[in-house]
Amino acid sequence: MTKVVRQTRQRTAILNCLATERDFMTAQQLYDLLRDDDQPVGLATVYRNLQSLVDAGLVDVLITDEGEAIYRQCRIEEHHHHLLCRVCGHTIEFVAPELERWAHRIAQENGFTDLHHTMEIYGLCPKHQESAEPTGDAAASAEQSG
Numbered sequence: 001m002t003k004v005v006r007q008t009r010q011r012t013a014i015l016n017c018l019a020t021e022r023d024f025m026t027a028q029q030l031y032d033l034l035r036d037d038d039q040p041v042g043l044a045t046v047y048r049n050l051q052s053l054v055d056a057g058l059v060d061v062l063i064t065d066e067g068e069a070i071y072r073q074c075r076i077e078e079h080h081h082h083l084l085c086r087v088c089g090h091t092i093e094f095v096a097p098e099l100e101r102w103a104h105r106i107a108q109e110n111g112f113t114d115l116h117h118t119m120e121i122y123g124l125c126p127k128h129q130e131s132a133e134p135t136g137d138a139a140a141s142a143e144q145s146g
Contacts, residue, residue, distance in 0.1 A: 005052055005053065008049075010039075010045050010046075010049055011049050011052070013037075013039040013041055014030065014046060014049050014050070014053070015058070015073065017030060017037070017039075018073035021033075022090070023072065023088070023089045023090055023091045024060075024062060024070035024071060024072040024084065024091055025072070025089070026068055027043070028043070030050070053071075053073075054071070058073065059071050059074075060072050060082075062082070062084075062120055070089070072091060074093055075093060076095065078095060081095075081118070081120065081121070082094075082119075083120075083121045084122050085123065085127075085128060087128040088128060
């Protein structure tokens with residue numbers, strides 16, 4: 001659900017900057033990009049506008065394992081999920097009807113209604129698979145086979 005937000009020069013600059021980026025970024029990274037592009041927007045203004053854009057459904061926000069918020073203007077407008085590289089933050093959006101059916105079945109079996117969920121899958125993109133130490137499922141598989 002997208003709410004209407006008032007257009008301001010700063011909000012337009014933020015949306016334009018987000019539209020050119022494919023991956024999630026922090027408010028500080030966005031602020032740095034705006035500054036590099038000679039856009040006079042303060043850091044506090046970036047934070048306020050990002051929150052308004054998230055509230056309006058125009059920007060997605062995720063919280064990293066370190067507790068930091070990262071933002072992205074998604075290309076898919078319908079409900080979707082993200083696959084993110086743990087090293088570089090490269091992001092792929094995907095729609096998964098089978099996941100939605102599973103979530104609704106589990107909720108129904110347990111008497112839940114008015115569902116809302118998010119799903120982010122973290123891993124290594126092809127570029128970073130060779131250089132990274134295995135973690136999680138990959139590390140467990142390596143230990144079992146070794």
